[in-house]
Amino acid sequence: MTNNQLQKIGWNEFFKDNMAVKLENTFPARVIAQKGDVYTLLSEQGEHNAKVTGKFRFNTKQVKDFPVVGDFVIVGKAKGSDNIQIHELLDRKNSFSRKMPISGGRKLKDNMIDGGVTEEQVIAANLDVIFVICGLDGNFSIPRLERYLALIRHQNLNVAILLNKLDLCENMEEKINEVSKIAGNAPVLAVSALTKQGIGQLSEYITCGKTIAFVGSSGVGKSTLLNSLFEDQVQITNTTSDHSGKGKHTTTHRQMFFHQTGCMIIDTPGMKELQLWADEEDISTVYQAVIDTIARCKFSNCTHDGEPGCAIKDALDSGELSEQRYIRYKKSLKEVRRLEERKREYKNKKMKRGR
Numbered sequence: 293m294t295n296n297q298l299q300k301i302g303w304n305e306f307f308k309d310n311m312a313v314k315l316e317n318t319f320p321a322r323v324i325a326q327k328g329d330v331y332t333l334l335s336e337q338g339e340h341n342a343k344v345t346g347k348f349r350f351n352t353k354q355v356k357d358f359p360v361v362g363d364f365v366i367v368g369k370a371k372g373s374d375n376i377q378i379h380e381l382l383d384r385k386n387s388f389s390r391k392m393p394i395s396g397g398r399k400l401k402d403n404m405i406d407g408g409v410t411e412e413q414v415i416a417a418n419l420d421v422i423f424v425i426c427g428l429d430g431n432f433s434i435p436r437l438e439r440y441l442a443l444i445r446h447q448n449l450n451v452a453i454l455l456n457k458l459d460l461c462e463n464m465e466e467k468i469n470e471v472s473k474i475a476g477n478a479p480v481l482a483v484s485a486l487t488k489q490g491i492g493q494l495s496e497y498i499t500c501g502k503t504i505a506f507v508g509s510s511g512v513g514k515s516t517l518l519n520s521l522f523e524d525q526v527q528i529t530n531t532t533s534d535h536s537g538k539g540k541h542t543t544t545h546r547q548m549f550f551h552q553t554g555c556m557i558i559d560t561p562g563m564k565e566l567q568l569w570a571d572e573e574d575i576s577t578v579y580q581a582v583i584d585t586i587a588r589c590k591f592s593n594c595t596h597d598g599e600p601g602c603a604i605k606d607a608l609d610s611g612e613l614s615e616q617r618y619i620r621y622k623k624s625l626k627e628v629r630r631l632e633e634r635k636r637e638y639k640n641k642k643m644k645r646g647r
């Protein structure tokens with residue numbers, strides 16, 4: 293692979309400039325798959341399987357600082373062996389992240405998932421566009437889309453919303469309308485991965501040198517979509533366990549696929565739990581309509597709890613603002629405030645332990 297070929301897999305000046313390790317015989321590579329602590333990498337020299345070095349592991353304090361699919365890393369041969377090792381993770385242009393999920397059951401506190409390590413979990417890195425996929429069947433969920441949008445807004449990613457299973461949907465316009473109301477600037481596309489209806493709309497995103505990722509809950513059709521785009525089966529899809537739209541887990545690890553156009557597509561396993569890794573500003577952006585309404589309240593310190601001249605009350609009464617959406621806004625705000633608190637507690641605890 294020549295330098296030009298490295299560019300084809302997304303390498304550019306941004307990554308070159310932040311290479312810190314200048315060890316002899318090291319070179320850049322991109323993470324194209326991950327299974328546990330084994331990474332599959334692609335470099336000018338071809339494909340390699342590698343782990344991080346002991347030094348990397350020792351010096352890395354946070355989960356988010358380990359490589360994920362889409363990352364660029366600096367690799368080299370281990371002393372006295374032909375094995376490739378990862379020495380350094382290069383700064384990310386961006387990433388899609390959530391709060392680390394809770395292992396071993398969830399705790400609900402004030403109707404919010406609470407607990408787990410207060411750290412960022414990076415799902416995929418260095419993306420040009422992220423596609424949030426949602427089924428037009430029983431899986432359809434505006435609240436879930438809003439949560440994805442909050443996470444994405446936090447990372448400043450370009451996002452497109454992809455409504456799949458168009459073949460199963462009888463009120464497409466109504467659904468698109470509903471989604472458009474919360475989508476902000478994100479384009480909303482409706483397709484059927486199965487019949488390929490509308491798939492052509494994706495071609496403007498699937499272009500040479502670009503990296504895109506598919507995220508969404510299990511069973512929305514990420515792998516089916518990938519299969520359609522590649523014609524020949526790159527992933528094995530399963531049949532949904534029932535008609536509720538909840539699929540069986542099929543994709544078990546993250547992986548990057550190379551499309552014939554030269555586009556890199558990252559498929560991710562369906563996410564059950566989507567705790568916010570976002571802040572108040574992100575919530576304000578996702579719920580801009582609520583923020584605009586609040587700005588019209590008579591008193592700037594209005595608590596929207598019966599004060600005179602409350603624009604929220606008027607908007608709820610007139611139906612201009614949906615009560616459910618307002619409740620979700622308040623809940624999300626509470627969740628990110630709680631996250632800020634937990635981040636502070638976590639940092640203090642870590643500092644006390646000296647790591």
Ligand SMILES: Nc1nc2c(ncn2[C@@H]2O[C@H](COP(=O)(O)OP(=O)(O)OP(=O)(O)O)[C@@H](O)[C@H]2O)c(=O)[nH]1
Nearest residue numbers: 457485486511512513514515516531532542543562
């Ligand atoms: N009718 C219909 N079914 C679809 C469509 N896309 C996917 N499916 C079905 O939905 C089920 C789940 O699809 P997958 O592609 O495995 O879903 P996934 O998002 O990759 O799921 P995970 O790997 O668990 O994250 C399969 O039975 C697919 O055949 C579609 O456009 N229309």
Ligand SMILES: [Zn+2]
Nearest residue numbers: 589594596602
């Ligand atoms: Zn008010």
